[in-house]
Amino acid sequence: MTVALAMRILVVEDEVLIALELEYLLQDLGYVTVGVAGTSAEAIALGRSTSPDVALVDIHLIDGPTGVDVARALSADARTTVVFMTANSKRIPEDFAGAFGVIAKPYSERVVASALTYVAERRAGGRPETAPDGLSLAPTA
Numbered sequence: 001m002t003v004a005l006a007m008r009i010l011v012v013e014d015e016v017l018i019a020l021e022l023e024y025l026l027q028d029l030g031y032v033t034v035g036v037a038g039t040s041a042e043a044i045a046l047g048r049s050t051s052p053d054v055a056l057v058d059i060h061l062i063d064g065p066t067g068v069d070v071a072r073a074l075s076a077d078a079r080t081t082v083v084f085m086t087a088n089s090k091r092i093p094e095d096f097a098g099a100f101g102v103i104a105k106p107y108s109e110r111v112v113a114s115a116l117t118y119v120a121e122r123r124a125g126g127r128p129e130t131a132p133d134g135l136s137l138a139p140t141a
Contacts, residue, residue, distance in 0.1 A: 007031050007120055010052035012070055013085070014038035014062040022056065022085075022112075029113055040066035047074040054119055057099070059086040071097035081119055083135075096138035103135055111135070 009031050013019040019036045026033050034050040037043035039062050047055055047070075055074045059067035067084065068091065075082045075098030084092060084102040092102060100122075103115050111134030118135060121128050131137050 007053040007116065007123075008034045008050070009116075010034050010043070010047055010050060010055040010074075010080075011036045012038075012043040012055060012057040012061065012067065014058065014060075025109055025112060029116065031116065039063045040070050043070045044073045047077070047080060051077065051079050053079070053081065053123065054116065055080055055082045056085045056103075057082055058105075059084060059088040059091045065091055067091075068093060068097045071099045075099060081123060083115065083119065089136075094139070096140075099138055101131065101135050101137040107134060 009026055011019055011022050011033060013022060023033050023036060034052045035046040037046050057067045057070050059065055061067055071082045071084065074080045082099040084099050085105060085107065086102065087105040089102055089104060100119065103111060114132035115135040118128055118132050
């Protein structure tokens with residue numbers, strides 16, 4: 001089993017159909033979804049209780065544009081890599097709130113798969129040359 005297949009992922013998305021579609025996609029790719037959260041409080045609580053390897057975080061949740069707060073809270077744990085998945089990239093602060101990067105919505109299965117492979121390689125200490133299409137890296141990544 002590769003490092004990528006062992007990754008545990010938290011989905012932070014308030015649109016039920018998008019969350020479900022993403023959960024199925026992650027399962028098809030061989031990842032384990034540790035939970036789905038639609039509010040910032042749920043996301044932070046799930047992140048703390050499950051310690052995911054990766055959190056895919058939308059910016060705008062049921063309780064408002066609170067995804068940035070979620071990213072700051074979850075990225076404080078070095079074990080969790082946060083990646084924004086949003087159509088609201090203008091709301092991402094310059095420091096990316098501790099997030100590794102952003103996948104713009106609408107996204108494709110290919111973009112999600114290649115972005116997660118890239119994240120897995122980086123988490124394993126690798127230094128892939130360039131980020132895959134569809135993944136924009138934070139300035140410090």
